[in-house]
Amino acid sequence: MTMQSGSYSLISRLDEVATNSANVLILIGRILLAWVFVGSAYGAITNLSGSVGYFRSLNVPAPELFTATAVALEVIMSAGLILGIGTRYCAILVFLFVLIATAIAHRYWEYPAGPQQAGQYNNFLKNISIMGGALLIFVTGGGWFSVDRKLAR
Template identity: 25%
Template sequence: MNAVLLVGRILFAFIFITSGITHFAKLEAMTGYAKYKKLPAAKFGVLISGLFFLLGGVYIAIGLWVDLGALLLAITLILAAVIFHNFWKETDATAKQNEMIAFNKNIALAGAALILFALIAFGSLTEFGPSVGSLNFFDF
């Protein structure tokens, strides 16, 4: 079971680690896209989302504070879905379909991250190692 969880964590985290790195490596291009989508403080938004993706992915991959990493990812993914992939505003059929696919991908990944957060923060999966939830930061 532990090997499966390790492989699953790494596979899930990989897309976020690479995305976080891309946010920094292609900062100007991503800032231009954020400005096109009318994001206020576009460069700051790109930096913060890149940091959240990178930290969230690394936390999940290495098994340290997986709940916090999953929460960072879920927040960023939901905001990105609503702000950047608002398919309901598109009039071109192809653009609308592409934005809907990206929106659905982000929402599905956010759902998976929230499931991971809940399982760890509330003690259902302790195989991941230390978590913020075990420190009672998320004790509801």
């Protein structure tokens, strides 16, 4: 067996696994993407004054309303993605939510070089990745294991 045929065999096998596991992997992907918002909403609810204070420090107008809106959206997006209900709408909502959150809270270029800038840059990159995941879910939809599929029948 040559190296080339071994590589082809591995790639072929990976393609087969991906095809045969697509619906389970879409479900896992939806749950993993949603989990960041579950954690964020939980953190904001359990430390409401800290969340409001954080948004106040960013000079967000009406930080109490902003916090309440963010938490409500995080709960809606999480539930929709996990259950696969309104999956494509939730995916676009995630994309827009994270785009706005990134523009408001992770402007790393405004920080002096150092640990704070590095932390903000990492958050910026994480958010760009989340936006990419949201676009992939928008394209794939909820998959087999979703309320969307049950409703479409």
